[in-house]
Structures are given as structure tokens and as C-alpha cells.
Amino acid sequence: MTRYDRQIKFYGIGDSGHHLIEDATVGIIGCGALGTHLAESIARSGVKKIVIVDRDYVEVSNLQRQSLFKESDAKLSTPKVVACERELKAIRSDLELETYIAHCDTSLLEAAFLQCDCLLDATDNFETRQVINDFSYKYNIPWIYGACVESTYVACPFIPGVTPCFNCVMGILPVMNRTCDTVGIIEPAVSLATSYQMMYCLKILSKTPFDAKLVFGDVWQMDHTALKFSRMFDESCATCGRQPTYPYLQFKQTETMLCGRDTVQFTTLKFNEEELKQHLENNKIQYAVSPYFIRFKFEGHPMIWFKGGRLLIHEVKTVNEAKKIYHQLFG
Template identity: 45%
Template sequence: MNDRYSRQILFPEIGQAGQEKIRQKHVLMIGAGALGSGNAEILVRSGIGKLTIIDRDYVEPSNLQRQQLYTEEDVAEKLPKAAAAEKRLKMINSDVKINAVIGEATAEWLEEEAREADLIIDATDNFEIRMIINDVSQKYKVPWIYGACVGSFGMSFSILPGKTPCLNCLLRTIPLQGMTCDTGGIISPAVQMVIAHQTAEALKILVGDWEAVRASFVSFDLWRNQYTSMKMSKAKFAGCLSCGDHPTYPYLDQENTTKTTVLCGRDTVQIRPAGNGELSLENLSGQLRASGYEVKGNPYLLSVELGEERMVLFKDGRALIHGTKDLTHAKSVYQKILG
């Protein structure tokens, strides 16, 4: 199979030895949307040994603009993204072991899977899951690569346990993007740029070229021709509960995860977010209207509608998702609207 990877082997930083290392590695891909499908395709074409990819959603028409593994046929069949990705990836490289999981990346699932993974790649637009990934990464000493994009903006950072600051540390320094493509739109080149940063870092990690791993936090805006690279070594915080001197891994605690409950006798799911704190309903109302949602409200709550989706949001972050008893779907609506 050397002919297949010959151009990659000719690259001296990988070579034959590096190609063999890549073939022995297992990557955990969290999300099979825009970033997940792009990252997965490049890694499978590169000859990764095993790829586990998890996603809870199915393919919709709006995905085809930027999610490169999927087709109109997948939309017509309403295929789960993980299943559609597996089908396509096996056609690209039948030597790679693909483990497709249709479901949510919970703390329990991630802890189990991370024990056998060499690298975790963030391809979700769910910040709660990112924080769980971060704690799992630190607890089991598995490197992970953060990535996010919205509009024409994107960012990426490689997190190496014991060496770099973790995501929890970064939150003390950088106001990370909270919007999603459902609320802020997105152009495909921004997705591809983040994928390029993530997969380049992934290859460095998989071949063990640790000196080449980028130590800076990268962000860019392709539309406004802006590119920033910030050194983050001083962001590492000794008191961090995820990676500091006395870690407790707070985001693996069930008390710090979002709670979902079906209300008795109603097609309504209540969602109670992790942690405490009040939302600014006035600011949020303006943002949601600008994103196309129909918003009504009073000093105590907002009623948010778009198509068939309706959510009532309270100041403490608690929400009622109407028209469903499906906890996973309700949580997806909540996260899509709030980012």
C-alpha cells in the first residue's frame, strides 16, 4: 500500500516510519458535521488505523453547503450523520477501521473511549461537550485539538496534557466564540481553514513530532483578512480544576451537566443548564431576532420560535422545549438556539 501513501511518505517529516505510526493510531472524532466530516476524510485518506466518530444528528439539506461527506441521497434517506460518514469513509479507504456511533458524546462514553484513543478531535458546536472533552483529555492524558468556526471566523488550539494550558485555562484569557452556524451563518472556506489547522496538528501528534506542534492559539477572519496567532504558555493556571496542581475534573461531575426532563402529560422537555447565573434576556432577544428568530417576551422570559421549533427561556437559563418528548432532540434545539 506504499503507493497509496507515497506522496505523504516522501514528505520528510512523516516518511516511512511516520506512516507506520499513523497506521497504528486511533483517533476519536467528536461530531460528524462540517469540521468532523472534513477532518475524518483527511485522516482516513492519510491512512489512520482506526477512527471512532460520534454524532447524534441526521443529514439535512442545509448541511450540504459545507459538510463534505454527504449527498442529496443522504438527505432524502434522513441518514444519521455517523452512518452516512461511515458509508462514505469506507468507500474512500477500506483499510481503515471505522467505528461509527449514533448518539451523544456523554461524559461516561468519552471516559470509556478515551482510554484507548491516541488523539481526540473537537468537531462539535456544543460548548458543554467541549468542556467534558477537556476534562477527559486531562484525566487520561490524551491530547486533543480544539476547533470552532462561525461566519467567516475560525479558531484552533492544540491541547497537550501536562504541557499546554487546557481549555478551562483559556477561558480565563480568551472570550471564545459562543455563536453557532445556526445563529451566525457560515461560509465553507472558514470551515476548510479550521480543518487544515486541525488535521496538520493531528498529523504532527500522530507521528510524534511534538516540537512541531503549534504552541499558539490561532484565530482568523477570512472575510476581513485578519489572522492572529497568540502564544498561550502564560495562560496555564496552577489553580485550574481541570489541569492544575490539584485537578478535580469538574465537568465530569454529573452535577455540572445539563439536566433534561419530560414534563408530565405534555409534549414538552424542560432543560436546566449546568451551573448558576442569569441571562440578559434583553441582549439575547436582540441577538436572536437578528438571526431570524421570532421573539416575544417580558421581564421574566422569552418565547423563541423558528419554523416548528418553539422554546420558552427563563432568566436562570432554564428552558421549555415544546412539541417534543425526545430528550436528545430537545437538547439539540436548546444548544442550536443558544449556541
């Protein structure tokens, strides 16, 4: 009896489907509630390799729904991909992992995710999904959208050459303009979103034919809907139409308000670690150094600078407020 005996015995996968899964590489964009659930499920399915990117670190409020993280990770502000990699390696020592503590943009997708057979969306913002969508259709890599808030969940597969893209279907997607920080979330909603994402991923990897459907519902109210969307192609769509231009791959966003976090991210810092330390010391600002970032405060605002150049400014309400603080500190 092998490790994957029960999966191989399942009629929908079988021995041939499992061999395809074992040869696959899966990309996961985001390592929060959706991302950690997906990463564990994908690792246990037997895929050869997982590529993961996330820009954030573990906080205590994550522990209620984001699996793979421990209290010690929150105390140490461990980057999410670092904690995730540690736990996945404990689950499967033979798993190949490639992780990035970074903001997911076009350059990173093209550098790290072209090797993937399927992409799993575990992000928390619309802009990144637009970039993933363009990347997917330009390079012919299926991706699976997922989201959840309160007790609601949604999942949908987008397959280049087969289904309309994210842009074409946006009109029927459930409105997700609330955030976990304002209205909360329960773990069963996360589990249902990722269960459908995982199901679609296994079908794609095992080359199992299926009708793509948008699935959404409310687990608390026990509501569920599944909609076909194959006829929603827009021939003028810039991503999947007759003459695609993939506009979001050209989009450069240097300041980003993180979803529900009262935090703004800057991605264009030009100085290195030693230059930042010197600047802080010159301005008599105390700082703490970890293997992954430098933490400090300015004008009462906690800040974290990640090695590689990203800066998070916490406890701000708008991008303009963060810009003002940024320029006060760095000129």
C-alpha cells in the same frame, strides 16, 4: 509507489512518522462541518482506526458545507455517522471504524475513546468541550479544539502535561457566541479550521515536536493570528492545576438546547421502542419507523426518538418550553 508515497516523502513526516500514523487511533466528537472534513482527511492520512460520535441526522441545510453527505441522506434523514461511515469505507476499505449515534458524555468517552491517541473536537457547544477537556487531561490524551462561524475560524491543541488546558486559555479564545443558523458560515472558514486541526493532529501522531499556538482569523477579511499560550497555566485549575478534580466528568445534563437549531434534546427516557410505539398508538399519534429512530409529531412539534433513548423535540425556543411539551405527551 505506495498509496502514501507523497506523505512519506514530506520532510516533516517521513517513513518513521508515517508508521506511527498507521498505528494510530483517532477520535472525532461531532460529525458536522468540522467532523466530516476531519474524518475524510484523517482517513486519507492512513490512520489505523477512527472512532466517531454524533447525535444528529443529515438535513438539507448541511449540504452546503458538510462533506461526505448526499442529497439522499437529507431526504432520508440518515444519521450523520451512518452516512460518514459509508463514505469513509468507500475511500479506504481497510479503515477500522467505530461509530456511535449518541450524545457525547463522560460514560461514552470512557467506554469508547480511551483507545484513542488524539481527540478532535468537532462539536457545536461549550458544555461538551468542557467534558472533553476534563477527559483529555484525566486520561492523558491530547485534544484539538476547533470552531468556525461566518468567515472566522479557530484551532488550538491541548496536550496534557505540556500545555495549559481549555479552561486556562478561555480568556483569550475568540468569542464564538454567534451560530451558523443566525449569521451563516462559508465553507472556507470550515476548511481553515480543520486544516489547522489536521496539521496539529499529524504532528501529535507522528511525535513531531512543535510549539502549541492558538490560531484564529477571518478568511473573508484575510486576517490571521497565532498566539503562544504556554505560560497561561493556572495552578488552581480544576482540570490541569496542582490538584485536579475534573468536575465536568461528573456533570449530568438531561436536557440540552442544541446550538441554533430550535431543538431540545432529552437523554433520560426510560421506555423502549415497543413501549413508545404503544404509547403513541394509545394517543392516536401517527409515527414512522427507520432502522435508527422513530419520527412523529405532537402539538405541531416534530420529534425524533433514537434507539437507545434520546429524544429531540424540534421547533421550540427554550428548554422550559420543551419540558412542558414533553410532560404533556409523557406525563
